[in-house]
Amino acid sequence: MIKIDHLYQTFKTPDGRDIHAVNDVSIHIKAGEIFGIIGRSGAGKSTLVRAINFLSKPTAGTMTVDGHCLNNLSAAELRRMRTKIGMIFQHFNLLSSRTVFENIALPLELLGVDKQTITEKVDRLIDLVDLSAHRNKYPKQLSGGQKQRVGIARALANDPTVLLSDEATSALDPETTRATLALLQKINQELGVTIVLITHEMEVVKQICDRVVVMDNGKVVESGTVLEVFRHPKHPTTRSMLADVVVHDMPERIIESVRSRILASKEKGRVAKLLRLTFVGSEVTMPVLSEMTRRYDVDFNILQGQVEELKGTSFGMLVILAECPSHAAFGQASDFLSENHVDLEEILV
Ligand SMILES: Nc1ncnc2c1ncn2[C@@H]1O[C@H](COP(=O)(O)OP(=O)(O)OP(=O)(O)O)[C@@H](O)[C@H]1O
Ligand SMILES: [Mg+2]
Incomplete structure (x- = not known):
């Protein structure tokens, strides 16, 4: 659906230095996906979005949308392609002198669509949002x-196949954010529109994305399904961005006391x-921990626990200090957990 290959966007500073805002980025997004691009301020997200709809021509690399390589299109073909890519923004970008209806109608007026068709279509979109x-x-x-819902309806006016959202919920409170994301999910399901969500909030990724890439300093530093990235974040940027949602790093004070208990x-x-x-709710069908305790004589203390919803699936994480009679018993207990779909990672080695 969207294939970004080895994309570079380089800017020159006034003193002649190069800024690699997007630095060798390759991302393939499938039709019908809700795809998250997350990164801190300055990571290059907005620059990448502008390249996706070719608002700025990339320094190098190729961009293919719906089978059309944007690099090779004439200006007129590019304008037509862009109507297939809807865009929503953090600050809504509505025209203050136009009503809700007139704002949503604007892209259709620009294409010269007749009045009756516009009225029917805009009213349908107003209903949808x-x-x-x-x-x-x-x-x-x-x-x-409400303004963002106008923005979303306007972005859908030309029946786009892709909806690009650059921080569309960043100016909204958490409850309005949830409602707006739920609307985007409904649009994805009912209209089949592929959605690319740019955000700096893991909370947004957690609620509706299927897959995610993490950007840092112009590069993709991590990618995978949201579940994979939440379960096993590898890059320090991912881990620190996840910290608002899932705790992956134990406080040093606890680590110290655990060390002395391990020695004892x-x-x-x-x-x-x-x-x-870590475990996914639907995969764990029996009381695995108490069964493990009975079978292998394992004692455990729970030090940290959390259950999160990832796009409607519950995802749990427990940090435990486990004590067993022998290494062999520990091996059997960990095999038992894996067989029962509980992932196990040793934190202090
Ligand atoms: N037109 C430009 N000229 C020079 N430098 C630019 C230009 N546009 C962006 N940059 C630089 O490129 C880098 C990436 O900027 P970008 O706006 O893509 O980041 P971002 O991830 O969208 O950040 P934010 O979360 O703050 O929106 C920054 O260092 C920025 O200063
Ligand atoms: Mg930005």
């Missing part, structure tokens, strides 16, 4: 969430380990 009660209001009479166990001839267990 649930703004019928506000049809003839002006932007200044609307809340942020060893002196007693037993084996103690600090473990992180």
Whole structure:
């Protein structure tokens, strides 16, 4: 659907230095996906988005949307392609002198669509985004969430196959963010529109994305399904961005006390380990931990626990200090956990 290959976008600073805002980025996005691109401020996300719809010509690399390589298109073909890519923005970009209806109608007017078709289409979109009660209001009479719904309806006016969202929920409170994301998910499911969500918030990725890439300093530093990235974040940037949502790093104070308990166990001839267990709700069908305790004589203390919803699937994480009679018993217990779809990672080795 969208194939970004070895894309570079380089800017020159006034003193002649090169800034590699996008630095050898390759991303393949499938039709019908909700794809997240997350990164801190300055990571290159907006520059990448401008390249996706060719608002700026990349320094190098290719961009293919819906089978059309944008590098080779004439200006007229590019304009036509862009109508297939809807865009929503952090600050909504609505025209203050136009009503809700007129804002949504604008892209159709620009294409010279006849009045009756415009009215039918715009009213259908107003229904879709649930703004019928506000049809003839002006932007200044609307809340942020309502303005963003106008932005979404306007972006859908030309029946795009792709919707690009650059920080569309960043100016909204958490509850309005959830409602706006739920609307985007509905649009994805009902209209089959592929959605690319640019964000600096893991919370956004967690709620609706299927796959995600993490950008840092112009590069993709991590990619995978949202579940994979939440379970096993590899890059320090990912881990620190995840920290608002899932705790992956234990405080040093706890680590210290755990170390001394591990040593104390060893002196007693037993084996103690600090473990992180992760599991997906639908995969775990029996009380695995109590069964493990019974079968292999494992004692454990829970030091940290969390259950999160990832696009409607529950994802759990427990950090436990486990103590067993021997290494062999520990091996059997960890095999038992894996067989029952609980992932196990030793934190202190
Ligand atoms: N037109 C430009 N000229 C020079 N440098 C630019 C230009 N556009 C962006 N940059 C630089 O490229 C880098 C990436 O910027 P970009 O706006 O893509 O980041 P971002 O990830 O969208 O950040 P934010 O989360 O703050 O929106 C930054 O260092 C920025 O200063
Ligand atoms: Mg940006």
